[in-house]
Amino acid sequence: MKSTGSDALVQQVVERFADTPDPRLREILGSLVRHLHGFIRETGLTEREWMQGIEFLTAVGQKCDDRRQEFILLSDVLGASMQVVAVQSARAPGCTESTVFGPFHVEGAPQVADGGDVARGAKGTPCTVRGTVRDSDGRALAGATLDVWQSDDDGLYDVQRPGLQGAQGRGVLKSQGDGSFRFESVVPVPYPIPTDGPVGDLLRASRRPCQRPAHLHFRIQAPGCETLVTHVFRSGDPHLDADPVFGVRPSLVADWPAAGPGRHEMHFDFVLQRID
Amino acid sequence: MKSTGSDALVQQVVERFADTPDPRLREILGSLVRHLHGFIRETGLTEREWMQGIEFLTAVGQKCDDRRQEFILLSDVLGASMQVVAVQSARAPGCTESTVFGPFHVEGAPQVADGGDVARGAKGTPCTVRGTVRDSDGRALAGATLDVWQSDDDGLYDVQRPGLQGAQGRGVLKSQGDGSFRFESVVPVPYPIPTDGPVGDLLRASRRPCQRPAHLHFRIQAPGCETLVTHVFRSGDPHLDADPVFGVRPSLVADWPAAGPGRHEMHFDFVLQRID
Structure with a gap:
């Protein structure tokens, strides 16, 4: 003994x-x-x-x-989820950084054609999202699968609305032959993480803010490349310095400028790490 | 940011x-x-x-x-409970060591007179338990409260038998004027911790044994002294080296010799840390 x-x-x-x-x-x-x-x-x-x-x-x-x-x-x-992302993402310089997956992704979201509508009735200011998908060697990736999801203007994901029939604010599309993609959606807004449970008690006991800065989720998959799970955040969001889940990386913040009356647009170019 | x-x-x-x-x-x-x-x-x-x-x-x-x-x-x-005990028990040399409280204590167990029966119908080999309670200055502690609890011959505590009416294998008694105490009970036997949940899965995945060595629980309280929560283990138990909850300390192992046909006895002297 x-x-x-x-x-x-x-x-x-x-x-x-x-x-x-x-x-x-x-x-x-x-x-x-x-x-x-x-x-x-x-x-x-x-x-x-x-x-x-x-x-x-x-x-x-x-x-x-x-x-x-x-x-x-x-x-x-506790930053643990983001630390798991951090220890796994030793990517080459120039590749798009990862961030937390979050709890609101749904497998099997509706297929959307290039230029199609991802909002599907979600409330919010209309917004065109466009960009490109390339690999770490600089080559355009045709046929990459982009899974996108976001909250609506009330800060709620479709799965947080129990009565809702069908997907809103989420969709799956393919990049074009030149690696480009484009879809219609709504401008994301900041929203609070759920605080009606013990984690909410912890945040209150430590006087921590609970608003996430506005963001659009992406999961991008292409053969021969590491899958990228990330967000694009909105520049100027007052919550960027205090994301309660520590998901913000400076390289993931983009402008979402006005593009005509009552419309916005956002452009982001993604770079995936080659693994073959 | x-x-x-x-x-x-x-x-x-x-x-x-x-x-x-x-x-x-x-x-x-x-x-x-x-x-x-x-x-x-x-x-x-x-x-x-x-x-x-x-x-x-x-x-x-x-x-x-x-x-x-x-x-x-x-x-x-995971040994965390025992580590909490270890970091809190910086006692003077000579004081009885603490160990884990465990999940089977019940407040308000039956009062038992000196020499009385704690088994209260619990199956097992009859056993007389006796000893003394002293403080770290060597003085006998009269009127100390001893809360004792143990499993029966099937390795079950009373609270693990849903149909059972009333307490078995537990009781509360007082030390006498000379610090002595004595009660009747049954000889404790080894028993497995519950393995029908995720912790059982963990133990199986790590090929860890689940049998606790036989023991008798004590909680001893006296004015001016630190409350002592401990077990007395049976010498010769084959599980002493592999207690799944890491509760064994060599100073807490005692002999439980035969004391006549079909009877055993055990003697243990406790020393409580003075805090006043």
């Missing part, structure tokens, strides 16, 4: 995972144990604080259902 | 908690963020692994109900 002083205990727990057959799981559990124990030792966590932590995590789990993922939200506001 | 490279992101998230009014909460959140990000960076956690972690934590939360606390179990098997 080993001594269970603090140092020895960490080692003892790590060793208890030594027979884990999957070497990657063993590595992850070992690192998790060292950092979890490091946190407890560094803070001198009390029994009462530990119990508050247990109750908080339990409430986060119990807030989750088919339409709500409170643990992703917790990961987002 | 700040750069969100890995290092900068950690700092950015910590700073976002800078306005937290409660300084202790701010300290805890800062440490949590640094260790959480350290874990992600050290392992190079992928999006897929991150999502598996999200799904695991969600399942842990959703396994919890009025009779089951899967997050405490997770904390226990």
Whole structure:
């Protein structure tokens, strides 16, 4: 039987995972144990604080259902989701940067022809979005799949409107032979992340703002290239410096200028990392 | 807007908690963020692994109900509960060591007179438990409150038997004028922690044993002394080296010798840290 002083205990727990057959799981559990124990030792966590932590995590789990993922939200506001993006995106210079995926993507969104309408009835100021998709060697990518999604003028995604029939503010289109793409939508606006659960309690207890800066989501896939998951943000948005999920990167901020009465436009050129 | 490279992101998230009014909460959140990000960076956690972690934590939360606390179990098997005990128990030499509280304590257990029966019908080999309670200055503590609880011969606590009326294997008694105590109970046996939830999946994936060595729980409270939460383990138990919750300390292992036909006895002397 080993001594269970603090140092020895960490080692003892790590060793208890030594027979884990999957070497990657063993590595992850070992690192998790060292950092979890490091946190407890560094803070001198009390029994009462530990119990508050247990109750908080339990409430986060119990807030989750088919339409709500409170643990992703917790990961987002702790910057953990963005750190996962950061450690995985060692791309060549010049490639478009990634950001968080977020909880509002839906697989199988409607196919939209080049120049077609992605808003599909979503409220908001009309906006034309155009740009190009190239690879890191500078070649135009024809037939790349662009999956785009966004909130409407109320700051709500279609999946946040329980009564709504059919997709709004989302669609899938292909880039043209010259790598260009174009679609019609509405200008995105800032919106608050959901604050009616334990993560909202955490943000209030730490006096943190909950408004995300306005953005348009893109997932771009092309053969031979790394899939790009990112947003394009609106320059001048007052929330760019305080995104509660830490998703803003300066290279992803674009102008959305007026383009005639009651209309805007936005242009963005994407560059995907080649992997073949 | 700040750069969100890995290092900068950690700092950015910590700073976002800078306005937290409660300084202790701010300290805890800062440490949590640094260790959480350290874990992600050290392992190079992928999006897929991150999502598996999200799904695991969600399942842990959703396994919890009025009779089951899967997050405490997770904390226990990761050694976190025992580390909280370890960082809080910087006691004077000679004081009895603490260990994990566990999930099976019930407040308001039946009062038992000195020499009385704690088993209250619990199955098992009869056993007399006796000992003394002293403080760290060596003085006998009269009137100390001893809260004791244990599983029966099937390895089950009373709260794990849904149909059972009334308490079994638990009771509250007082030490006598000379600091002594004595009660009748049954010999504890090893038992498995619950493995029908996500924590069970984790133990199976890491080939970890789930049997706790046999033990008797004590919580001892006396005015002017730090409350002691501990177990007494049975010497010779084959699971002492592999307690899944890391609760064993060599100083807490005692003999439970035979004391006549079909009877055992156990003697343990407790020493509580003075705090006044």
